[in-house]
Amino acid sequence: MCGIVGLLVRNPKMRDSIGELMLPMLIGMTERGPDSAGMAMFGAPVAADARKFSLYAGVEDFNWTKLGHDFEKHLNAKAKVEPKSNHAVLTTTLEPETVKIWLKEHYPQLHLLSVGQLMDIYKDVGTPAQVAARYDFKNFKGTHLVGHTRMATESAITPAHAHPFTAGEDWCLVHNGSLSNANSLRRKLQFEGIEFETDNDTEAACRFLQWRMREGDDLKTALNHGFEELDGFYTLLMGTSTELALVRDPYGCKPAIIAEHDDYVAIASEFRSLAHLPDIKNAKVFEPSPKEMYVWKL
């Protein structure tokens, strides 16, 4: 099992409270995923020439101030480091490749969770309520988000194995289900020069889509290739800078339910995560069909 949640707020007045709206959604999926949780939050963009790097340290007492100083000293460029427990968001105008190489060389113990102009990622082990409290999910502000609660079935319970995964800037994916051909997919993609961080099956799906899009597919075409090549059960929820997208496997093995309202679009594995949303009685609630792609734009 696992739980997925997604929320896209259409009403600009409600965007400052997206965290509060989301929190019961995520906690509502605790029974489906009690061992880890994660959230990709799309907030206000950084300056046009800058990018945000979501970093995970794994230890509580990581010296983020020193990292900021080292970065500025070594690279002779400004960096803003905003720590939140054992995560931090580093903002800089340097090229992502330069930052990645520098991080690998000087701070190999850090995990780079995401790169983008809008998206921050927080993920960790613990119950959804614990993880949400650790990173103050409740006070998130922004336009849309993608969250996950994990019940690990095929790989270890570590922060790196938690969802969301990313496959490009401001692009993330969460997964409910399991893939039986993740290992062969990984071998195939590594041959194509795609790098992996974990042995997680969801990462294999994520890197598959990343590879297809690198080869020129748009998301829809990439997902159509996915229907042919991903063997297993999946509901996938993806977030980009301007949209949320959802697919279920052709056998509809894993659930999803959608509530479309004038003020928001909410997606969850089960209705109990949608029940508290404002004016849910007047939302259009439906189950997405298998093998069909649903996209909601801001």
Place this chain on the structure above:
Amino acid sequence: METLKFDLDTKPLREVNQFLHGDAGSLNGKKIVIENPNGAHNVAVGLKADVDVTIKGHAGYYAAGMNQVAKVTIEGSAGSGVAENMMSGVVHVKGFASNAAGATANGGLLIIDGDAGLRCGIALKGADIVVGGSVGSFSAFMAQAGNFVILGDAGEGLGDSIYEAKLFVRGTVKSLGADCEEKTMNAEDKQILADLLKKSGHADVSPDSFKQYGSARTLYHFHVDNAGAY
């Protein structure tokens, strides 16, 4: 009729279900309303008394599962496995139902006003199911007995490996499963269909607008031509 109200916002589901599992003699004839189900699983499962239960909202998984005698109405949608293994009584979903609605149901009537998900009526063992909308793929898989009426369309692989259940579809069937074929509707079948349409609030729909499907019975016995496969 006495009406009792339970609010799942304040009352634990287990207490409500335990009340409903009380002595049938004292429960018979009671009308029960369950408010704020909010997608909770296992609401009103395992009922054995002649009660009339209304669930005011969306139910989660296995709502009214294993139902006997009782009438359960869900005023919203139902999650996976609604009325699974029902033995008798009536379960009425006014919204849509998720996967495996009415799975293995032995008896009684399941009415779904909206669409049903995949594998609706899988391994049906004698209950009647009427779906006002369409059903997803692999519905009536290995259905053994009972009648299954679909006013909308059916997805892929309808009635795969079906035994003696009768399927009536008004819309289009995307594909039939192995050993499922169209049948000629005889007078007796038409009467069954007409009765079910009437019972499920579709009296205005003509039985003549349906096609019937059932087993071609080619999988019932071992075929010697397949011996080489073993």
